Amino acid sequence: MSGDGITSAMPNPGTVEGGRMQAPTGLALFRYHMNKKLRSPAPYLMVLGLGTWVLLYWLFCEVWRLPRFEKMPGPVALVRDWLSPHPFQGISIYTEVYYTHIWVSVRRIMIAFAIATVIGVPLGLLMGWSRRFKDYTFPILETLRPIPILAWVPLAILMFKGLETPVIFLATLASLFVTVLNTLLGVESIDEAYFRAAGCLGSKPRQVFWHVVVPGSLPFIFTGLQISMGVAWFSLVAAEMVSGDYGLGYMILSSYVNSVTVPMVIGMLTLGFVGWFTSALVRMTGNRLMQWRTRALALEGR
Amino acid sequence: MSAMTATTAVHGAAAPAAHRGGKGAISIKNVTKIYDPGGVNVIAVDNCSLEIASGEICMIVGPSGCGKTTLLNAIAGFHSITTGTIHLDGELLCGPDKPKAEQGADRIVVFQNGALFPWKTILDNVAYGPIIQGRLSRAEARDKAAHMLAEAGLHDVGDKYPGEVSSGMARRAEIVRALINDPKVLLLDEPYRAMDALTKSIMHEALLEMYDRTKVTIFFITHDLEESIFLGDRVVVMTTRPAKVKQIVDVKIPRPRDYKILSSDEFRQLFEQAKGAVHEEAIKAFEAGERELA
Numbered sequence: 001m002s003g004d005g006i007t008s009a010m011p012n013p014g015t016v017e018g019g020r021m022q023a024p025t026g027l028a029l030f031r032y033h034m035n036k037k038l039r040s041p042a043p044y045l046m047v048l049g050l051g052t053w054v055l056l057y058w059l060f061c062e063v064w065r066l067p068r069f070e071k072m073p074g075p076v077a078l079v080r081d082w083l084s085p086h087p088f089q090g091i092s093i094y095t096e097v098y099y100t101h102i103w104v105s106v107r108r109i110m111i112a113f114a115i116a117t118v119i120g121v122p123l124g125l126l127m128g129w130s131r132r133f134k135d136y137t138f139p140i141l142e143t144l145r146p147i148p149i150l151a152w153v154p155l156a157i158l159m160f161k162g163l164e165t166p167v168i169f170l171a172t173l174a175s176l177f178v179t180v181l182n183t184l185l186g187v188e189s190i191d192e193a194y195f196r197a198a199g200c201l202g203s204k205p206r207q208v209f210w211h212v213v214v215p216g217s218l219p220f221i222f223t224g225l226q227i228s229m230g231v232a233w234f235s236l237v238a239a240e241m242v243s244g245d246y247g248l249g250y251m252i253l254s255s256y257v258n259s260v261t262v263p264m265v266i267g268m269l270t271l272g273f274v275g276w277f278t279s280a281l282v283r284m285t286g287n288r289l290m291q292w293r294t295r296a297l298a299l300e301g302r
Numbered sequence: 303m304s305a306m307t308a309t310t311a312v313h314g315a316a317a318p319a320a321h322r323g324g325k326g327a328i329s330i331k332n333v334t335k336i337y338d339p340g341g342v343n344v345i346a347v348d349n350c351s352l353e354i355a356s357g358e359i360c361m362i363v364g365p366s367g368c369g370k371t372t373l374l375n376a377i378a379g380f381h382s383i384t385t386g387t388i389h390l391d392g393e394l395l396c397g398p399d400k401p402k403a404e405q406g407a408d409r410i411v412v413f414q415n416g417a418l419f420p421w422k423t424i425l426d427n428v429a430y431g432p433i434i435q436g437r438l439s440r441a442e443a444r445d446k447a448a449h450m451l452a453e454a455g456l457h458d459v460g461d462k463y464p465g466e467v468s469s470g471m472a473r474r475a476e477i478v479r480a481l482i483n484d485p486k487v488l489l490l491d492e493p494y495r496a497m498d499a500l501t502k503s504i505m506h507e508a509l510l511e512m513y514d515r516t517k518v519t520i521f522f523i524t525h526d527l528e529e530s531i532f533l534g535d536r537v538v539v540m541t542t543r544p545a546k547v548k549q550i551v552d553v554k555i556p557r558p559r560d561y562k563i564l565s566s567d568e569f570r571q572l573f574e575q576a577k578g579a580v581h582e583e584a585i586k587a588f589e590a591g592e593r594e595l596a
Contacts (some may be wrong), residue, residue: 180561196380197417199405201483210440211430292421296465 091263104246106295112171120179128187174235182224186217222286326486326519333386348544361534365587369545379403410480418464425460542587
């Protein structure tokens with residue numbers, strides 16, 4: 001854990017065959033990466049950083065009870081309730097309603113994110129690929145995009161029946177704009193030389209679309225999808241606070257209304273974890289689909 | 303042809319120097335290209351004529367931004383021309399009624415910065431042309447690609463992505479990707495510009511080897527005079543913008559050539575000849591101080 005960056009002293013798991021190193025695979029590769037990670041300072045710094053953060057939180061709320069922090073549940077109270085089979089304030093990992101809230105939100109996010117991706121990616125690809133299509137659609141997009149999602153709430157409630165659809169609509173809308181814009185930028189970022197090369201090699205426009213436009217814009221698309229996942233959560237929670245019966249946003253607001261602060265903070269932290277997890281899923285999918293990029297970046301040590 | 307030889311032509315006419323029964327004779331006649339960025343006309347190529355024989359390696363040298371690439375773009379069909387005609391094997395590529403040539407696999411460009419698709423493996427890159435043109439099935443194309451890569455000395459790279467191999471390997475693979483389509487003309491736009499001298503010499507040998515197998519006509523843009531004389535049948539020196547042919551240097555050094563010729567008297571003489579012409583134009587270009595055109 002000296003962190004001097006010298007890794008050559010490590011046992012190298014590759015095998016030498018015919019004078020050439022064979023790259024390790026499977027478990028050997030995993031162990032190699034774990035080993036390398038544990039020798040770098042990163043994991044220890046992470047634990048240290050997290051520890052400091054929790055310590056300060058504990059000192060502020062439960063030891064010193066600083067002004068403005070006295071109403072906030074401290075880490076001990078929070079964890080005690082969160083893990084208790086009989087939570088004092090009603091929500092813990094043993095109560096069914098906690099999972100109902102999580103599931104309702106996750107389900108809404110999955111629907112909204114799926115719709116936004118299925119519409120947004122092709123729309124962005126077409127806009128980037130066809131100048132004329134962009135001329136038709138871009139002004140509309142640019143006018144609607146800056147309207148804050150909260151400004152759509154009344155209209156969404158008027159337009160859609162029930163509680164579920166308006167909430168999903170709002171999350172979809174927010175995520176759609178991000179996806180379209182990033183996909184469009186992705187197409188525009190593709191080097192002209194690839195289009196020319198494809199033309200030289202005899203590609204028809206449709207083949208250029210599938211062999212150049214789509215794969216070439218994937219890096220931007222996936223960056224966009226990660227952001228879009230974030231804004232989907234953001235607008236979902238806002239929408240759930242305005243109109244909802246379940247969901248993490250609803251749970252946070254109703255806890256506040258009922259003056260139970262522990263479930264409120266549990267809701268917030270749960271959002272953090274679930275949001276992180278969903279973003280990681282998107283990132284992993286991206287890395288899988290873009291082996292070419294992952295492998296090249298790995299060679300650069302990134 | 304007088305327009306072109308009006309300048310100090312060393313070798314009277316721009317007639318083809320070599321004819322080795324290859325394919326793809328290019329005939330450029332009185333081609334002019336005028337750009338108008340910001341409403342101001344810029345003449346990139348001015349009444350330029352040049353005959354390139356089938357199977358010739360024709361090297362184009364000239365100052366940066368003189369309009370060499372404009373000519374290449376016109377042949378490849380990336381850009382239109384304003385006046386004049388370009389024929390390939392007697393067939394009109396572009397002319398008065400058809401200012402922009404159609405892109406096609408009979409003229410394939412190898413780009414300055416490389417344009418292997420980074421998202422396809424090298425094998426899939428090479429197999430791409432025959433598959434999408436519908437000439438070969440996927441399996442046949444991949445077989446042929448593997449065979450051609452091996453022939454070019456690229457044995458183990460088929461499964462790699464372009465981002466995983468050296469730029470020299472990638473450029474060689476890109477030439478193989480062009481040659482698998484059996485093109486008439488290979489258009490190279492300073493393909494070895496960013497390479498060190500040692501890598502360059504390896505690339506030159508590899509290119510000549512591939513040329514010997516295919517006898518494809520090569521239109522090769524470069525700044526490197528040594529490269530141009532080592533590889534070329536003729537070295538065409540262009541004037542600074544607007545580009546036309548300033549001088550043509552015939553290189554009659556027999557093939558196969560190796561690196562010993564670099565120190566021969568003949569090579570030195572040709573080098574001096576070309577150097578003089580290029581230097582003159584380079585000074586003019588520098589004084590004009592204009593930005594390069596695409």
